[in-house]
Amino acid sequence: MRAIQYAAPSTVEDAVAILAEHGSDARMLAGGTDLIVQVREDARDTGVFVDAKKIPELMELSVNADGSTTLGAAVPCHQLYNDAHFTATYPAVTDAARIIGSTGIQGRASVGGNLCNSGPAGDTIPPLIVHSAVCNIAGPDGERTVAVEDFCTAPGRNVLADGELLVSLTLPKPPAGSGSHYLRFIPRNEMDIAVVGAGAWLQLDGETITAARTGLGAVAPTPLFVQAAGDALVGMTADEDAFAVAADIARDAASPIDDMRGTIAHRKQLSYVLTQRALRGAKARAQGGSPTNGH
Amino acid sequence: MATEILSGKVHVQTTINGEQVDFLAEPRESLLEVLRDHLGLTGAKEGCNNGNCGACNVVMDGALVNSCCVLSVEAAGASIETIEGVASPEGLHPLQQSFLENAALQCGVCTPGFIVAAKALLEENPNPTEYEVRWWLAGNLCRCTGYDKIVRAVLDAAERMRAEA
Numbered sequence: 001m002r003a004i005q006y007a008a009p010s011t012v013e014d015a016v017a018i019l020a021e022h023g024s025d026a027r028m029l030a031g032g033t034d035l036i037v038q039v040r041e042d043a044r045d046t047g048v049f050v051d052a053k054k055i056p057e058l059m060e061l062s063v064n065a066d067g068s069t070t071l072g073a074a075v076p077c078h079q080l081y082n083d084a085h086f087t088a089t090y091p092a093v094t095d096a097a098r099i100i101g102s103t104g105i106q107g108r109a110s111v112g113g114n115l116c117n118s119g120p121a122g123d124t125i126p127p128l129i130v131h132s133a134v135c136n137i138a139g140p141d142g143e144r145t146v147a148v149e150d151f152c153t154a155p156g157r158n159v160l161a162d163g164e165l166l167v168s169l170t171l172p173k174p175p176a177g178s179g180s181h182y183l184r185f186i187p188r189n190e191m192d193i194a195v196v197g198a199g200a201w202l203q204l205d206g207e208t209i210t211a212a213r214t215g216l217g218a219v220a221p222t223p224l225f226v227q228a229a230g231d232a233l234v235g236m237t238a239d240e241d242a243f244a245v246a247a248d249i250a251r252d253a254a255s256p257i258d259d260m261r262g263t264i265a266h267r268k269q270l271s272y273v274l275t276q277r278a279l280r281g282a283k284a285r286a287q288g289g290s291p292t293n294g295h
Numbered sequence: 296m297a298t299e300i301l302s303g304k305v306h307v308q309t310t311i312n313g314e315q316v317d318f319l320a321e322p323r324e325s326l327l328e329v330l331r332d333h334l335g336l337t338g339a340k341e342g343c344n345n346g347n348c349g350a351c352n353v354v355m356d357g358a359l360v361n362s363c364c365v366l367s368v369e370a371a372g373a374s375i376e377t378i379e380g381v382a383s384p385e386g387l388h389p390l391q392q393s394f395l396e397n398a399a400l401q402c403g404v405c406t407p408g409f410i411v412a413a414k415a416l417l418e419e420n421p422n423p424t425e426y427e428v429r430w431w432l433a434g435n436l437c438r439c440t441g442y443d444k445i446v447r448a449v450l451d452a453a454e455r456m457r458a459e460a
């Protein structure tokens with residue numbers, strides 16, 4: 001790897017000062033499973049690594065007074081799926097945390113890092129979208145918040161300006177009677193990048209859908225919030241007919257490319273099928289059960 | 296107080312297999328390079344150097360990690376367990392014994408990673424199903440054995456360890 005500089009600030013303020021001074025040459029280091037490899041392989045030229053893991057706010061995982069959860073940007077995936085409350089409350093997020101890379105990757109890789117890497121196929125991003133997560137950003141001009149569906153702007157790009165960092169995500173407390181699920185299609189069982197990923201969140205009153213959100217990964221330059229699909233479900237009975245309506249909308253919303261992982265036609269069809277399955281899984285969880293489609 | 300930005304040779308204090316260790320390394324060096332090239336702990340192997348193969352697996356502060364994807368300087372203050380710490384003075388760890396008896400290795404390059412990873416699994420889940428073993432070890436690649444003997448060895452070791460517990 002090229003020579004680098006390394007700093008391990010203990011406050012957000014210090015991290016912002018370093019990022020502001022070094023501009024685009026500096027980058028936050030969370031689990032490093034993307035960043036270290038990218039710099040080693042000359043896919044990214046970062047000169048200053050700013051370690052996130054000594055900053056308490058970036059390592060926080062806590063439930064707030066209003067029932068929402070603060071998820072620090074550098075909390076590793078394995079900590080999430082070993083946390084019974086988090087797993088029960090935001091199951092789509094832990095569905096993703098369990099399938100990113102391998103056990104050894106999950107020991108370091110973080111949801112915040114996945115988001116900041118801003119890949120179209122980032123597995124944790126559709127789950128964050130369906131859980132209405134909000135990004136807490138700090139920078140030289142103070143703090144601001146951005147809805148997670150507005151965070152990524154293009155492949156590998158996001159709303160963070162020079163000097164800004166993602167501190168944490170706030171995940172609202174899901175209402176009673178709701179559930180979520182995320183799954184992806186890959187040609188093997190594990191250790192791969194999504195051809196398509198889909199997340200869904202549903203709130204039910206009996207069999208009637210009272211609120212819904214769906215999201216897709218790897219079918220557009222950024223992970224997609226398919227708002228129209230969730231909106232269409234409100235008031236419908238949570239059955240296969242309703243899920244087919246939402247899945248049709250998801251297929252129409254997908255604007256994928258042909259690449260080595262899949263074709264446009266395949267990805268369009270997967271957007272339909274995976275949205276349907278994600279909704280079935282979300283419904284099962286809303287009713288106290290578990291998804292039956294695996295991962 | 297402004298945070299110091301480190302470059303050149305950095306003095307790092309860490310704990311490896313229960314012993315305090317000091318080393319000098321540049322931030323660009325990985326933990327794997329420090330273990331192998333500076334500290335003579337050559338059990339962890341470099342397979343891919345990009346997080347795909349698990350040959351470099353170590354446990355860092357309780358989590359299984361790929362040491363090729365950890366910077367040397369990140370080891371400061373951490374507690375690291377490597378393959379060299381798995382056997383005890385009394386003898387091999389049950390996993391090591393089981394790998395030998397089940398012929399779960401051929402060239403052996405992947406073996407330290409598999410044993411470190413499997414040990415982490417059995418500490419978390421002493422009675423895994425075959426599926427759980429295969430899932431946990433999905434990030435460990437072996438180009439020789441075809442995996443089946445490795446999975447059997449881990450299940451066998453788990454049974455022995457439960458019998459001893």
Ligand code: FES
Binds near residue numbers: 340345362
């Ligand atoms: S050498 Fe580290 S994962 Fe392959």
Ligand code: FES
Binds near residue numbers: 399404
């Ligand atoms: S025994 Fe040769 S790579 Fe596994």
